[in-house]
Amino acid sequence: MTDQTLNGPDAPRGCPVAHAGADLARLYGPEVSTDPHAVYERLRKEHGSVAPVLLEGDVPAWLVLGYRDNRRVLDNPRQFSRDARIWRDWLDGRVAETSPLIPMIGWRPDCISQDGEPHRRLRGAVTDGLYAASSRGVRRHATHFANKLIDAFVDDGEADLVAGYAEYLPMLVLTRILGLPAAEGRSLVESCAQVLKGGEQALAHNDRIIEILGELAERKRLEPGSDFTTALLEHPAGLDPEEVVSHLRLVLLAAHTTTSNLLARVLQLVLTDASRLAGLVSGQLNITAVVEEVMWNSPPLAVLPGRFAATDLELGGHHIQEGDLLILGLAPGNADPEVRPDPEVSVQGNQSHLAFSAGPHECPGQSIGQSIIEIGVDVLLHRLPGLRLSVPPEDLGSTGSTWESRLDSLPVEFPV
Template structure:
């Protein structure tokens, strides 16, 4: 869980707007067919043309700055006084060029949660989330992962083949989260689909967000009457005294961030193991630790490619660009991790180096890293113990991914193995 969380708008003409009014063709769009096919190619071309900070267009042709450089990403992440998460200062929204109904607002709009706040308000709300994530991790989370992982595997073990994205990684984290939240197991697949649509964006994002909020609202109401040993009850009873809006916003925040990033990361870890036989052999023999595999994926294919968003609190310079107060910046985590200024050779293995950007950074760094790590480690362990002779069922270069503005997800991971009698 490495990411913060959380048709509209014509490009503005304010002092910080990186594109003249109406002149959208001069800028690169981070959405649409080209972006979904080759996001890394787009990052490379933007870096070659603009350097470490590039003007881009988000969904609805909304202008923003994409931060490509590693050092520039660190500066933004670690200086909340210059770059705030509070989108209420966003000039294009304040001046009416981005409507509240825009799908983009599902990712960058203000909510009464810790992601949208700074200072004491942020510390109060984040404490409630962190305390209850730690409590959830201590309530046998690996046991829950083991149970649901085996249940998923049982469904395809006799076939001798499977798609480890659609039949395993895509839903397993949500099944675990339903247990941690106190939700019914049957809600898992519906919520997983809705979370994916919110991240993907498009016309359906708002409707799917409404569906998530409806389910979580019913959950919070039930837990007030029937408390339990779960994350929801913990938020309701925390000493920070969250109100109803704060409760719902944090349930949404953790659910979407935890599921989408952990499912994506699990799929990428399995991809790395199956396309690099030495990694799989090393893991099975005990010569390679799963945490080292996860770190390698965090550097090369972080679960969020682009992190929304920060807003400049004053006119300033970043990466040679003149950023104006109220400008939106989005953080290129994948591009920053591959910045040639810090990684001249991108093929170099970085085992033991945890300085990647995948967990964001600064005061908003992901508080749920331990939970995500436990889900992935246990899910991989169960899979390797259950499926003998596990191997990729296609050529590695035939594996494809589909990207949105914010992430690049593996489409399929077909495998074969010795069939089992369940």
């Protein structure tokens, strides 16, 4: 079958296999960078709950926009596999090994790249390691590093809470959990951001992360400690060296990216709403309720990679072919008018959002991330009484990519 046939009038309805000249929405570039939500809603109007899109390099995919369709994909690994080795465009040579999509979508020997028993074996090691780490003082580490970060700007009377706080607090806590030196963790912030951003530097930064974590694993083989790395090395599941490094990378990327983004969005919501700020300071409002609201309205990963159709099937009125790539629209799924006809209605107490994914691959470290956020907000508000935005709320901007929308800055001022 030729590209011309696939893109011509005889193409199956909604077929995402598209190349030069195809008129499909691109889930990257200027429009997504400035207003991804407008892109999602336009696609929903044009295609329904599932839309054909192009990813970076004009790689075709299906973007799942509907809440119920997202849950169907996430809950059914037999129909929608996480194993990229069945990705048809990869098998047919249409995706280069140097594609910036590979760090996010390509197969790795980790638990999120596999299903069934291999997944259960590896996820068990990760879950056990994270449980052990969370019982060894995550909240204490978060308190320590939150205070250290605040110490750096407390005498200035002003700060950018994205660049000076939210971007670094989760990574510094992760250095303790993984067993990395704090200085090394700081340098990894940029590399994690570049992998999510995509572009020419994504692969180089991904390689740098793997190199640093490979060296960490070697050190911990010789000098075990009370950390996640040692827990993986010593787990009864018997992870090989490549599996250990792959899971260190997975936890580092997933935990830092989602937690830093979520922390920034929680702080944005608190500082742009005087009643929420007053409620938190007085103790009348629980920070968990604010975090829950943000997870509905601004999930830290807007789009989650990726699933692959294990067979030909129908989804959202479209014919999905075996080997097609599907990416999960967590942000548009949370905003689906079929489940949230009035987005202004309170979601307090409703934990059925998609922010942490769902099904067998649901995020196993969400309690750690939530602890870091709760401590980060609590310490900040108590250390800096009188904290307020130094710009109008409408001046706060975000930059989107295929996978996320990050707050650019959060300038604040406070009495010294």
